[in-house]
Amino acid sequence: MADHAIFNLLADPSWLGDHWGWLVAAAIVVLGLLGAGLRDLGRFSPKRIWALSGVCFDESIRKRVLWIAPLAMLGVIVVTELQKALDEQDALRQSLKFCLFATGTVAVMVSIILAATNLPRDIETRVIYTIVTKPTTRLELILGKIVGFARVSLALLLIMGLFTWGYLRVRERRERGQIAHRLRDGDVGETEQARLTHYLDTGLLTARTLRSPDQFQVYGRMPDLAGQKRVISDQGNQDVLAEFSGDRAALFGEAPPEAPADQWAHQGIGQFGLVIRVELNTRRTGPANDQPQEAPTFGPTPPKPKGPKPLLPPSLLIDVFGSTGYQLVGSQQMIGAADLPTLRQEIADFVKTSRMPSSTAMQVRLSRPQPLSDGGQGQVAYAWVPPSAATRLFNEPFFYVRFTGASDHVDYEVGPQPVRVFVPQIQQNRIEFESPGAREVPLAAGRDGQPLPLTFRGRMGLRGGQEIKGTDSGPSGIGVFSFRHSPTPAAVNGQIPMEVNVYVDRAGAEVLEGHEAATTLDVAVYDRQSGSVTTQSVQVESRQIAFFTVPAAAITGPDYDVAISCPTPGRDIGLFPADSLQVVLGRQSFEFNLLKSLCILWMMSILVVSLAVFCSTFLSWPIALVLTVVLLLGRWGVNQLADVTGPGLGRQIVNEFRFNDAPVAEVVSTSVDALSRSMNLFSRVLPDMSRFEAIGDIEQGVSIPGEKLAQSLGVLVGFGLPAAVAAYLVMKRKEVAP
Amino acid sequence: MMASDDEAVQTEHLTKVYKDFWGRDKVRALDDLTLSIHRGEVFGLLGPNGSGKSTTIKLLLGLIFPTAGGARVLGHPAGSTAINQRIGFLPEESYLYRFLNGEETLRFYGRLFKIPGKELNRRIPALLDTVGLDAKSRKRKLREYSKGMARRIGLAQALINNPDLILLDEPTTGLDPIGTREMKDLILSLKAQGKTVLLCSHLLGDVQDVCDRIIILFRGRMQTLGQVRDLLQVKDVTQIQARGMTDQQLAETRAFLSRLGVSDAVITHPTTTLEELFVRVVRQHTVAGQSSVGSG
The missing domain is CATH 1.20.5 (Single alpha-helices involved in coiled-coils or other helix-helix interfaces)
Structure with a gap:
C-alpha cells in the first residue's frame, strides 16, 4: 500500500494535490500522537475511558435525553398515517423513510448538543478540576467524552431502530392482509395482480441485492449483438455520441507552457478550425420526404426529364458538446457538405464574406455511396467548425461529436468508428486535413487505453428518461442494457427475478394505471456465453416496478444483455440507464438491512460527536455548536x-x-x-456527509452494500480521528482553571 | 531544580502572571515563590483573598502552567499525570457531578485510579464512614447535599486512592463546628499515617490547630514561613498554669511575684474555646441518640 502511494506520488505529482486532505489528516494523527502525545499514549487506559464515558452516558440518561425518542416516534406515526402512497409497498417505504429520517435527525441533533456543551460546562462548573487531577490523561478525557456520547447515540438509535422495526412489521402485516383481501375479491387489474402477488410472495420489506447494468444504449433496430453494425432510426429519435480527447496540444499545437491562452488559441483549430467527417450507410424505409421542393417557374414549363428522378441521399445533423454535456458548437454554426470540393468552396466563401452559407451542418446531406478507406461502401458527410467556434474547446478535457438522423423513413447504419475529427492545414490556399501537415484528433481513451465506445442514446423525454416508442408499424427504438462481469443471479425455483421500472407517456401525458389499456414491454435476454435468446412480455405501469422472472438457463455466464422494446402502439417509454432494468442477485432480511442502516447513522453520530468535542475544546458552547454545524454542512x-x-x-x-x-x-x-x-x-x-447515505437504499428495498458501510467508516476514520487528536492537542495545552 | 526525597513539594521561583487577550500582563497572581514541604508534615498555606494560595495549588496540580520557575511534587514535575496516582485533592468547593449519588461518585473516581471493583466495594463504605456520611445520604444525589455533606463527599473522593500527598483547599468551609473538628482530627490522623497534607485556608484557628509549618502569602509574595509554634510564641511573656489553687494561694503567689519585681503580672482563670464548648455539648446529645450529620 505504501509502495503504491509512493509510486503514485513519483509518477504523478498531482496525486499529492488530490489527496492532500488525507495527508493532512494522517499528519495530525501521527504527529499528534507520536510527537506530542507519546507519553500519554503509553498511559492509555481503556478502563479510564470507559469510566469517563459512563459519566457522560449517565448524565445524558438522567437528563432524560431518551425522552426525545418517544416524541419523535409519535411524530413519525402522525406523519405516516397522513401520507398518500402509490401502493402498499410505497406506503411502507415512505414510513421507513420517515422513521429513519427521524432517527438520524434525533441522533445527530442530540449528539451535537450534548458533545458541544459538555466540556465547556465541565470547565465552567470546575468539575474538571477533580478529573484532570486524577491520573487521567487529556487524551483519555477526550476519548472518554467521545465514547460516552457515542454510547448515548447508540442507545437512541437502538430505541428508534426497535420502534422502526416493530412499527413497520405491524404495518406490513396490516398491508399484506389488505392485499390478500383485494386479491381474494378480484378487485384488481391484470398488471396490478402480478405486482400484488409478488408483494405477498416476497414480503413488502424484504431487501434485494440488485445489479444495475454496466452500459445502456438505445438503437433504432434490434442489432446483431455479436456484430459491430448498429442502426439508429430517423426523425431525431436516436443520436450517436463519439467522445474525443480535448488534449490541448493535439487541438491547438505546441506552445510554451507559460504562454497565455490567447497565444495558444491562435494555433491549430484556433487558426484553421476543425473538420468532422462522418461515414455510415443509410436505407430508405418509406417515402422520401426529404427531397428539395422544386422552385415555382414562370412562363412555359420546361419538359420533364424522362424516367424517375434519382433521390438525393438522406441528411444528418452534426453538433459538438463539451465535457459537461452542454452544446459547445451548434449545427447551424458549422459548414456542412457531402464532399470535399463543396466544403472547400463553402469555406472559401465564408472566409471572403464572413457569412455562414445556407448549407450549415443543420441538415448535412450525405454523399452517395462510395468506397471507404476500410474497403467497404459508405456515405460520408463533412462539417467544418470555424476557428471562432472551435476555440470553445480550449478548456475542455474531452468533447463529444454528436450526429442525429435528420430525414424521415431512413435507417442509419453505423459502424464501429463512424466519426473522425481533424485539425486541418491550409496548403496552396486550400484547406487540407488528410495531408501530412494536418493531424487527426484521437478518440478519448478509457482506463485500459482503448478508445471509448460510441454512445447510442434515445430521444430525451420531458421526464428525463431516454424514450423508445411503440408504433403501429412495430417498436421504434430498442433499449439494450448490458451486464458485464456480473455475479450469477441466485435463481428462485429455477427462475431469475428481474425488475423493470419505466415511465409511460402518451402524447406527452403520463399514462396512469387503470385508465387505459395495459402497456406491454418485450424483453429479450441475450446470453453472451451460450448465445441463447430468451424472450418475455411484461406488463408495466408508469413509475411502478414490474417484477418478472426469466428461466435460470437464460443467464449462464457473467456477460449478458437485456433488450427492451415496446410493442404497444402510441406509447413512449422512458428508460433510465442505471435503474430501469435491474437483475435481482439475492434477497436479504429487512432486519439485517435495518441494522446496516443504523450502523451508518451511528458512524455519522460518532463523527458529529468528535467534531463537536473538538470545537468545544477552544470555544464556548454556543460558538462550538455553530462551528460544528458549519463543519458538517460546509462541504x-x-x-x-x-x-x-x-x-x-x-x-x-x-x-x-x-x-x-x-x-x-x-x-x-x-x-x-x-x-x-x-x-x-x-x-x-x-467531511463529505453525503457518504453517510443510510436511507436511500433501504427505502427502495435495496440491500445496503458493504461498500457504503466502508465509505462511512472511511469518512469517520479520516475526519473523526484527526478531530479527536486535534482536540487532545488543544486540551493538552489548555489551562482548565480560569 | 534539585529534587530531594525528603520533600513532598518543592517550588523554585514559581511565578504565575495572568495575561489579557492581547498577551499583556494583567495580574501577577504568584511571584517568585520558593518553598519546600517536607514529607509527613501538615503545611499551612495562609493569606487573604487573592494572595495566591489557590494559584499555588493549581500550579502544583497542573491545572494552570507557570509563567516562570518550576515545581516538583513527590519528585516529579508538577502536573505530571503519573504522579496524580499518589495525590488527593479537595478543591475549595466540591466540584463534583451533581447527578451522581455519594457511592457512584466515589466509584467513578476510584475507577479513574483503576482500583479494582472488589477493592472499591470495600473502600467506599469505609471512606464514607470516615467522612461521616450515613447510609441514607450515600444514596442521595449530590445536588440534594448540604454544603457540609458536599465537603465530606469531596474529602472522600480526595482520599479514594489512599494518597501520599493531600491538598486541601479550604477544607472546613461550610462545615459546622463538629464537622470542622472531625476534619481537623482527620488531618491529624492522616499525618499520623505518614501522609503529607497541604492545607490552604484563611481560618487561622484551624490552621493553628493542625499545621506544623505555615507560609503566609500576600499579593502573591511569600511574607513568612516557619514552624507554627515558633511563629506564634510571644517570647517576652511567661505563662504558668496550675489546677485547684485557693484564693489564699493566689494572693501569696501575687505577693511573691511582686517581691521578685514583676509588677504587671495577670493571674486569672483560663477559658476554654467556644469550639470546645460546642463540641462537648453536641457530643453529649449525640450520645443521647440525636445526630446532626446527614440531615442536610
Whole structure:
C-alpha cells in the first residue's frame, strides 16, 4: 500500500494535490500522537475511558435525553398515517423513510448538543478540576467524552431502530392482509395482480441485492449483438455520441507552457478550425420526404426529364458538446457538405464574406455511396467548425461529436468508428486535413487505453428518461442494457427475478394505471456465453416496478444483455440507464438491512460527536455548536454553489457590476476568484456527509452494500480521528482553571 | 531544580502572571515563590483573598502552567499525570457531578485510579464512614447535599486512592463546628499515617490547630514561613498554669511575684474555646441518640 502511494506520488505529482486532505489528516494523527502525545499514549487506559464515558452516558440518561425518542416516534406515526402512497409497498417505504429520517435527525441533533456543551460546562462548573487531577490523561478525557456520547447515540438509535422495526412489521402485516383481501375479491387489474402477488410472495420489506447494468444504449433496430453494425432510426429519435480527447496540444499545437491562452488559441483549430467527417450507410424505409421542393417557374414549363428522378441521399445533423454535456458548437454554426470540393468552396466563401452559407451542418446531406478507406461502401458527410467556434474547446478535457438522423423513413447504419475529427492545414490556399501537415484528433481513451465506445442514446423525454416508442408499424427504438462481469443471479425455483421500472407517456401525458389499456414491454435476454435468446412480455405501469422472472438457463455466464422494446402502439417509454432494468442477485432480511442502516447513522453520530468535542475544546458552547454545524454542512454547502464558485466568477462579477476601471476590475476579479478558490479548497478538507447515505437504499428495498458501510467508516476514520487528536492537542495545552 | 526525597513539594521561583487577550500582563497572581514541604508534615498555606494560595495549588496540580520557575511534587514535575496516582485533592468547593449519588461518585473516581471493583466495594463504605456520611445520604444525589455533606463527599473522593500527598483547599468551609473538628482530627490522623497534607485556608484557628509549618502569602509574595509554634510564641511573656489553687494561694503567689519585681503580672482563670464548648455539648446529645450529620 505504501509502495503504491509512493509510486503514485513519483509518477504523478498531482496525486499529492488530490489527496492532500488525507495527508493532512494522517499528519495530525501521527504527529499528534507520536510527537506530542507519546507519553500519554503509553498511559492509555481503556478502563479510564470507559469510566469517563459512563459519566457522560449517565448524565445524558438522567437528563432524560431518551425522552426525545418517544416524541419523535409519535411524530413519525402522525406523519405516516397522513401520507398518500402509490401502493402498499410505497406506503411502507415512505414510513421507513420517515422513521429513519427521524432517527438520524434525533441522533445527530442530540449528539451535537450534548458533545458541544459538555466540556465547556465541565470547565465552567470546575468539575474538571477533580478529573484532570486524577491520573487521567487529556487524551483519555477526550476519548472518554467521545465514547460516552457515542454510547448515548447508540442507545437512541437502538430505541428508534426497535420502534422502526416493530412499527413497520405491524404495518406490513396490516398491508399484506389488505392485499390478500383485494386479491381474494378480484378487485384488481391484470398488471396490478402480478405486482400484488409478488408483494405477498416476497414480503413488502424484504431487501434485494440488485445489479444495475454496466452500459445502456438505445438503437433504432434490434442489432446483431455479436456484430459491430448498429442502426439508429430517423426523425431525431436516436443520436450517436463519439467522445474525443480535448488534449490541448493535439487541438491547438505546441506552445510554451507559460504562454497565455490567447497565444495558444491562435494555433491549430484556433487558426484553421476543425473538420468532422462522418461515414455510415443509410436505407430508405418509406417515402422520401426529404427531397428539395422544386422552385415555382414562370412562363412555359420546361419538359420533364424522362424516367424517375434519382433521390438525393438522406441528411444528418452534426453538433459538438463539451465535457459537461452542454452544446459547445451548434449545427447551424458549422459548414456542412457531402464532399470535399463543396466544403472547400463553402469555406472559401465564408472566409471572403464572413457569412455562414445556407448549407450549415443543420441538415448535412450525405454523399452517395462510395468506397471507404476500410474497403467497404459508405456515405460520408463533412462539417467544418470555424476557428471562432472551435476555440470553445480550449478548456475542455474531452468533447463529444454528436450526429442525429435528420430525414424521415431512413435507417442509419453505423459502424464501429463512424466519426473522425481533424485539425486541418491550409496548403496552396486550400484547406487540407488528410495531408501530412494536418493531424487527426484521437478518440478519448478509457482506463485500459482503448478508445471509448460510441454512445447510442434515445430521444430525451420531458421526464428525463431516454424514450423508445411503440408504433403501429412495430417498436421504434430498442433499449439494450448490458451486464458485464456480473455475479450469477441466485435463481428462485429455477427462475431469475428481474425488475423493470419505466415511465409511460402518451402524447406527452403520463399514462396512469387503470385508465387505459395495459402497456406491454418485450424483453429479450441475450446470453453472451451460450448465445441463447430468451424472450418475455411484461406488463408495466408508469413509475411502478414490474417484477418478472426469466428461466435460470437464460443467464449462464457473467456477460449478458437485456433488450427492451415496446410493442404497444402510441406509447413512449422512458428508460433510465442505471435503474430501469435491474437483475435481482439475492434477497436479504429487512432486519439485517435495518441494522446496516443504523450502523451508518451511528458512524455519522460518532463523527458529529468528535467534531463537536473538538470545537468545544477552544470555544464556548454556543460558538462550538455553530462551528460544528458549519463543519458538517460546509462541504455540502459549497457543493450546492458548485457552478457559482467555478472559475471565471470574478470576471462574471466584474461584468455584472460594470467595473469600467481596469485596475479596479482586475483587483475585484482576482479577489473574488481567490475567495472562490479558498472556499472550494476549504470545503475539500471538510467531511463529505453525503457518504453517510443510510436511507436511500433501504427505502427502495435495496440491500445496503458493504461498500457504503466502508465509505462511512472511511469518512469517520479520516475526519473523526484527526478531530479527536486535534482536540487532545488543544486540551493538552489548555489551562482548565480560569 | 534539585529534587530531594525528603520533600513532598518543592517550588523554585514559581511565578504565575495572568495575561489579557492581547498577551499583556494583567495580574501577577504568584511571584517568585520558593518553598519546600517536607514529607509527613501538615503545611499551612495562609493569606487573604487573592494572595495566591489557590494559584499555588493549581500550579502544583497542573491545572494552570507557570509563567516562570518550576515545581516538583513527590519528585516529579508538577502536573505530571503519573504522579496524580499518589495525590488527593479537595478543591475549595466540591466540584463534583451533581447527578451522581455519594457511592457512584466515589466509584467513578476510584475507577479513574483503576482500583479494582472488589477493592472499591470495600473502600467506599469505609471512606464514607470516615467522612461521616450515613447510609441514607450515600444514596442521595449530590445536588440534594448540604454544603457540609458536599465537603465530606469531596474529602472522600480526595482520599479514594489512599494518597501520599493531600491538598486541601479550604477544607472546613461550610462545615459546622463538629464537622470542622472531625476534619481537623482527620488531618491529624492522616499525618499520623505518614501522609503529607497541604492545607490552604484563611481560618487561622484551624490552621493553628493542625499545621506544623505555615507560609503566609500576600499579593502573591511569600511574607513568612516557619514552624507554627515558633511563629506564634510571644517570647517576652511567661505563662504558668496550675489546677485547684485557693484564693489564699493566689494572693501569696501575687505577693511573691511582686517581691521578685514583676509588677504587671495577670493571674486569672483560663477559658476554654467556644469550639470546645460546642463540641462537648453536641457530643453529649449525640450520645443521647440525636445526630446532626446527614440531615442536610
